[in-house]
Amino acid sequence: MKRTHEIAEIPEEPGANVRIAGFVENIKEVGRLLFVWVRDRTGTAQLTLKKTEADEELLKVVRSLNTHDVVSVVGVVPDRREAKVGMELVPKEIEVLSRAERLPIDVTGIAATQLDTRLDWRAIDLRNPKNLAVFRIQNTLIKGMTEWLDSHGFMQVFTPCIIGAPSESGAEMFEIDYFGKKAYLRQDPQLHRQLLMVAGFDRIYEIGPSWRAEPSHTPRHLCEHRGCAVELSYISDELDVMRVEEQLFVAGLKRVVEERNREIEILGIELEEPNLPIPELRFPEIYEILSSMGKEVKFGEDVDREGERLLSQYVLEKYNSEAFFINRFPFAVKPFYVMRVDDDPIWARSVDLIYRGLELSSGGQREHRYEKIMEQVRLKGMNPETVKWFTEFFRYGAPPHGGFNIGIERLTMAVVGASNIREVVPFPRAPERYMP
């Protein structure tokens, strides 16, 4: 191997011999001394050479170094550590594994490069330790969530990404050629998850991508995003779904608070687990709340972005919570498969989770009664034939069920305080970007 230790693992004892490897971060010459900073994913080490004492060959190598060259270094831990950047080593041997030209972007933050240019050079941009911190946090969120799901009886499954019929909702789908026939990339795995409830799988989750062919030019939309989608059976109503969702959500955040102090510090963010239960606001009361805040929304209509922000503010002031549920959306603005409130059917048992002013998920209770589903297909003005592949199954027994899909990038974005969702995707897909 080209190394014996990652940089953070370099032992403290003077005289210890190690071999590390990483990118050259900086080279400085001060008087009779030469400093080389080498960084790997765990941290930075400073190589210190005294020009008067160092080996000629070694000096030659050091003088030839450029920042971002990839090197492997054999070195010794010195008696006295004076470097403030991290570990210090006296190098004995430096092997250059790869040479770097001048970087096309700034990764230090001194002349910070704009996001779009950074994304052109993403693999290099991702060398910025702040970016690594973002993905470590994302990884920890997912770990916290999947461990919670696994330990609460949920089974991970994978439903198809390629689907044969355009789905129910209004979102545009990417069309693909499927052996000469039209097929589509799913815009949500939700209908197939419901079919697994019909199958009696009972409690499932899926982490996977969805695609939207919407030319959305906003800091919070992607054409390709990933969700943690959960579906469960034998619920009494949508409140059972909310209780699962909030525990899952907190399990992810808790894990980050517990394990990612260093990354939280690198990013300079603040993070607290929300208290449970997460407050719930319902239609039509929401109209009154907004009205009291000076915003009038017509009865039966959805709230817009401004309304969403006002509700976030309301919840923060009244409940001191950064997260809240919106429940009982107007059926008019929701797809055919949601369950309406039987004795007040203009409202649906349809739930969004909002966190730090951002919509993280949609979900709720689904309609499992065949006649009701067909009635709602008609109410939405859909051709029953196009959804028959889905609806037919409900003639043969379906448990009451519900679920939700938490947008992983949205969640990550809110947690790390990113101003653009593309920051939290290694290689984001947006209307004008599909490379690299």
Next chain:
RNA sequence: GCCUGGGUAGUAUAGCCAGGUUAGUAUACCGGCCUGUCGAGCCGGUGACCCGGGUUCAAAUCCCGGCCCAGGCGCCA
């Protein structure tokens, strides 16, 4: 898709409204100096007006078209 703003060295910006000598600055890069730097410092150097058309004696600057970006809205995860 609509609205607003923008595109100047590798990167980030000033200049544009009131068109006119070598297009300023920071950083990166190259060279030099400096007995411990840690966003090191100091000196010197290389390096740029998005593309196409138009107005004009003269265009980075004004006009038209295109491409691209940011933000807001819509839609949503």
